[in-house]
Amino acid sequence: MSITIVAGVDGGGSRTRVVIADESGRELATAEGGPSAVRPGEAERSAEVIAAAVREALASCRMADVVPKVLVAGVAGAGRDSERDALWQALLAREVAEDVSVQPDAMIALEDAFGDGPGLMVISGTGSVGFGRGPAGAFARVGGWGPACGDEGSGAWIGRRALSIVTASHDGREPETQLSGAILTAAEVNEVPELVAWAAGATPATLATLAPVVLSVAHGGDLRANSLVTLAVEELVLHARTLARQLFGDERAAVPLALGGGLLAKGSLLRKRMVHRLKSAVPGAQLREEEVVPVRGAVRAALRLLGATAA
């Protein structure tokens, strides 16, 4: 068949999203697979997950025998050259498309938010990270160092600090706070000392489940919860400010900015506080209100590559 189609892939640590689109960008089919974030030595496994999801999407729009002209895969872990190259080879070998581009997941998020223009993104979910592209095309990243070193202002970071506040309050080292009851309820334990065992078995994702509790208690007016939210906002704003200076020269320059991740979703208290604080800390920030959908960015990147090929 002579239908021209492209594929966009968002390959993350918990799932893989695929969108098939025609040359006008119209979405023809979607599919979802398991995790395809690429770790050293695991490029073949990642490629297999991605290829299976692409085949499933093609079959669902009755195009099982059509090979996409271009496939763009934004994949977590593809910031490392060796992993990106290995995954690219593995995808080409599977003939998932005539032309394949593997990019770090950050690039397809930027593509959706700002096309190939300049802009910054700050993300706070279980972890936190900031990245962006400057007016001259330079890419930079801050944070994202993982739960032991950093991820400042992330859900796991907020959760761990909440545990510290609750135990310190129990000791009388800090004032009483409504966080205590709320955290006990969220951890499903009866007494503060039981939090020791709970915390010892907690993953970063488990700790991050406490962050919405902190935001809710802060919203209710609790002073300690509010000061913790303020600290988190400062860390996330510092991501944006650092990138604005590195990529735009100055935090007062016009800086397109998008926020992402569960804790910065529209309507969340953390987002509201951050948007407020940005006005003084990064006065040039121009906030993008629309949600960022990385797989949509992958499709757009594929269409641009298609145009370049056709031209």
Next chain:
Amino acid sequence: MSITIVAGVDGGGSRTRVVIADESGRELATAEGGPSAVRPGEAERSAEVIAAAVREALASCRMADVVPKVLVAGVAGAGRDSERDALWQALLAREVAEDVSVQPDAMIALEDAFGDGPGLMVISGTGSVGFGRGPAGAFARVGGWGPACGDEGSGAWIGRRALSIVTASHDGREPETQLSGAILTAAEVNEVPELVAWAAGATPATLATLAPVVLSVAHGGDLRANSLVTLAVEELVLHARTLARQLFGDERAAVPLALGGGLLAKGSLLRKRMVHRLKSAVPGAQLREEEVVPVRGAVRAALRLLGATAA
């Protein structure tokens, strides 16, 4: 034989120390065994470690056939009633002594530092904790919540924050600091990004190995290292201040205070800074300069029980 002897035991998470003494307190023999900290369901194992070390000490002073009149065991984990009772039963069943007393490890440390009088101890090693006895005999404890919830001002706490400073400095989120080179050297990696894998595999004890590096860099005048040391001191002073208020009513009251743990050893920068800060934060603190040796406190407690029995 009719020789009257006592045994003191310091049962910790990494080793067990035993001292055999005569009724005048003269040390007759010592021995060391593996860890005997008591965890739920493991009292028999703890008792066996303690009994073996006691037998070894008795044999080394040719008293293998003598049963001590009193044995006092200060054991980590014996703050929980159920563990204390189980260990007490298990030691009695092994006939380690005519009379046995099992106490939390904090009690024999206080005994060595202050006899049965009032006083506070603040400890910073891998973890941190404060505990003490008030003028009326009441016992209280703050901190010691473990690496996930707290242990503020401890070695693991300082090490984790140092990693956060070094990665943030690498990102340009924070100024340059001499911590960067020193931490890379200590972790035996070449580049800051390699710290992610290093930190992911680090235990609290591993993180605590970075604390002496921080103290050394702070001593050299580095601003960021110094501000981290200041934060740690504030946390440890807050342990002392909270206990002074709870047990002595007021931080200006006369409060005997001992410092312990590797990071607060004599001559350390952390100890010097803490002693300085205590002057304004806990002005009533009367610092005990002599090193605290918990097993010596266990012997003293045993001698007092012996006197009470004889009387």
